[in-house]
Amino acid sequence: MNIRKGLVLSLLVLFAGTGFLFASGGQEEQAAPAAESLPYEGKVLHFAVMADQYADYIKEISSEFQAATGAEVKVDILGYVELSQKITQDYATGSADYDLATVDIVWTGQFEQEGYTKDLSAWIERDKEEIDYDDIVPVMWVMGGWNGKQIAYPMSGYANSLIYRKDLFEDVDEKAAFKAEYGYELSTPDTLDQLADIAAFFTRKDESMYGLVSNGARGSAVAQDWMEYMRAFGGQIIQDGEVTIDSAECKAALELFVQIFDDWAPSGAIGYWWDDRETAYRTGQAMMQQSWSIARSGYENEEISLVAGKTGMAIPPTAPGVDVGYGVGGWGVGINADSSEENAEIAWEFIKFMTSKEVMKDWMMNDGAPIRYSTLKDPDLNAEMPWLSNILNSFENGDGDYRPRIPEYNEIQDIVGLRVNQAITHELTVDEALAAAAEDIKAIF
Amino acid sequence: MYLFQQKSFDKKKRTLIYFLVPITVYMLVFFLYPVLYNLFIGFFDLKLGGTAEFVGLDNYRKMAGDEQFLNSLITTMVFVFCAVSVELIFGLAIAGLLNSENKKMEILRTFILIPTVFTPLVAGLVWKSLYHPDMGMVSYYLRALGINIGRGLIVERHLALLSVIIVDVWEWTPLMVIILLAGLKSLPKNPYEAAMIDGAGAVQLFFRITVPLLKPTLLVALLIRSLDALKVFDIIWVITGGGPGTSTTVANLRIYEVGMNQLQVGYAAALSNGLLVVGIIVGLIFVKFIYSKEG
CATH class of the missing domain: 3.40.190.10 (Periplasmic binding protein-like II)
Known part of the structure; x- marks a missing residue:
């Protein structure tokens, strides 16, 4: 009888503990109430990021995005092999652990064929003016595209x-x-x-x-x-x-x-x-x-x-x-094909924010990599980084398909x-x- | 009276069964199910996220002709044989030294366990930095002593496997020591006293009395370490990644590449079933010795 009592008591403690954990998790998802004007208050997205020089500043960008929209983008920085394996497994199993992921441009063919990331073409067309489509160097668009679909948005050009x-x-x-x-x-x-x-x-x-x-x-x-x-x-x-x-x-x-x-x-x-x-x-x-x-x-x-x-x-x-x-090489950013409609829409807003002219300029000063003419030709940046003209030359003549x-x-x-x-x-x-x-x-x- | 005893016995039995429930559930969920599922998908051409096509024994036929996998099996065997042999010799020697009851030995016994406490991943990272061909401390001192290590211990094909075997020996010899020490402590004193009266020396005592009496413990220690070494993955993954070339590509690393890089999970399952068979054969050989008359 004592043993049975002990077992029951253990189970109760276990359930109580689990309940507490879930309750804590729920609080994280719901976040604290804040200003009414923030459209995505309490929403949480997960972003798998390659551990390259540009990675650390993405956390800063994420904080700015949260302040502006309310949505929290949790950044998970991973090594090349780990990133490739983690997101591929995530996509292949449909578990949708990551809403966003950095995409090496050499993965675009595979991602398009397997349907791993969403085609961004419709969003790009809709917001063409807002993103200033022509300000992004053409080779960057080419590298994130495959079979007429834009499966990764330009993020960091090398x-x-x-x-x-x-x-x-x-x-x-x-x-x-x-x-x-x-x-x-x-x-x-x-x-x-x-x-x-x-x-x-x-x-x-x-x-x-x-x-x-x-x-x-x-x-x-x-x-x-x-x-x-x-x-x-x-x-x-x-x-x-x-x-x-x-x-x-x-x-x-x-x-x-x-x-x-x-x-x-x-x-x-x-x-x-x-x-x-x-x-x-x-x-x-x-x-x-x-x-x-x-x-x-x-x-x-x-x-x-x-x-x-x-x-x-x-x-x-x-x-x-x-x-x-x-x-030419580098990284784009893709949205998980299995992300919910709502998360995908927020992810798209984050991509636009992260790659906007203003943010790109700040990012460049913090180990970012350019994708825009406006960044590459910016006088302040050129004064700091005289080599930007070399990069622009490479991009304008660039071959991303070797x-x-x-x-x-x-x-x-x-x-x-x-x-x-x-x-x-x-x-x-x-x-x-x-x-x-x-x-x-x-x-x- | 009898009935009461019977009732009491059933109650005890039930209580014992309750205790067995968690481990039984654990074994079914975390051991039996994965093994059976692995056997099942080994019969399919299955790419992760793709469709599965039943191919019968095709994966196993492919395995029989897969040069890279067969080479990795040979590398695994070399790794297991060398690492476990050295661990046994060192383990026995150190256990012999620690087999006395005094304060110093008690402290030493505690300290000697430290390498085993490291997770293999951390141990691998530490040793990788020690082995670094340009900046590693081990490379530096070996060169300073005039020892030719070529371009470096972990980048020369003929030294890389030896380098990871050393790490395994460093990490797991203490486990061997603890098992053998327990065996040594349980040996009866009488045969030693009788042999010493008959004039036996230390070497004779060791080979004629200690080793035969310790044989069951030795076999159990070898069984545990051999099966564990057969599964080696993490230290090699961290230190050499299977290179240079294929010199440290053990079977688990090859299976990982096929399953996780190429996403060919059906074929990877078949390969791991092949390794499982090798593990079972190794285990059965040891078990046969353990339960043999001599054992």
């Missing part, structure tokens, strides 16, 4: 750039030594051969100086960095419906890529993700890297950079006969991430790695 140590490139002694060794002037490289010469010249391992660095970690990191070089050689993973990753151009790209890790990069680069690569540059170990423009402001922040005031930014070099490449934004992109990236890593670690030869990658990719279709 230009792929060659980042280099301007102070060393302008150093008189270095210039003289380079000319004596290679027979031409040291300047930002136009060709990949010049890039190789400069990388070799600045690699002085006994001084912990490394000429060129790339991501080497197996997975998305190494896959995406290798694709930059593939583009520079004029290679493509898929061309006219055929798998062409084992082409001569891709082979040349992989050979150069292997050489980066063998000869010019810090010893640990084979395990580098984006943040490791940036750290290698900011700590003065690496002299050059191909990187996204979102990281550019960070080089001037003396709290995290030892190379403040010493960085130059240029268009990445290409192989002879290959057009100058203006690689990484295939097709629905199968994630599987392709997985394959490339493994095979390229096997090549740089010499588990496979360049030919073996590309042949295996081609075979694996063909098996997807």
